[in-house]
Amino acid sequence: MKRIDIIFIILMFLLTSVSNAQKPRFVKSRNYEGMVFINYGPYAFEYVGREGLKHQYVPTDNEIASAEKKIEKSIMKLVSDYKRQNIYFEDRCDIPNNLFKYKRHYLGYWAKEEKIISIFLFNEGDNRGWKRKGIYIVEDGGCSYIYLKYSITNDKIFSFYIN
Structure with a gap:
């Protein structure tokens, strides 16, 4: 009887550990808050590509914090350049x-050596459901x-888009 109880407890522990490992992690600082996705699945293909789906990381x-610091320093130029390239953007x-005021979702991946x-x-x-599981897309x-x-390797922002 004790052996069955111990096995049951171990199985329950393993099941809860695995299910918690897949949940997004909440991050917050004075200037931003968001969800870090641990396993974002195939619906992110458009944003990370085939390599990104194969080589996910957290x-x-x-x-x-480094990415957010770079965004904060660069946002005025990014928006200005975007306006110049998209004449109908207001x-x-x-x-x-x-x-x-903007909430964030973060997906990490490797692309080649980057x-x-x-x-x-x-x-x-x-977007009131921003903390839910899955990436929140607005069209x-x-x-x-x-x-x-944001390239962590090169400390560079690219693929900037506003919708």
């Missing part, structure tokens, strides 16, 4: 001054949603 809090949200974090920023007011235009990639 960004550390320090890597996320920045009615004043993104640089409201960056702290560590990359895909970052989705979105306005919480428009309505405006400036409710920002997507970018």
Whole structure:
């Protein structure tokens, strides 16, 4: 009888450990808060590609802090360049001054020899379910949603997009 109880307890522990390992991790600082996705599945293919799906990794809090620091320093230039390249874009949200209001989703992956974090920023007011499992995608235009990639290896932002 004791042996069955011990086996049952061990099995329950293993099951709960595995299920918790797949849940997104919440990160928060004075300037940002978001969810780090541990296993983001095939629905992220459009954003990370085949290599990204094969070589997922979990960004550390320090890597996320580095990415956020780079975003904060670069956001005015990124938005300015985006406006110049997209003549119909109207920045009615004043993104640089409201960056702290945007919530984040982080996906980490390896591409060749480069560590990359895909970052989705979105306005919480428009997206109340942002802490749920899965990436929150907005397809309505405006400036409710920002997507970018940050190379940890090269400390560089690329693929900047506003929707």
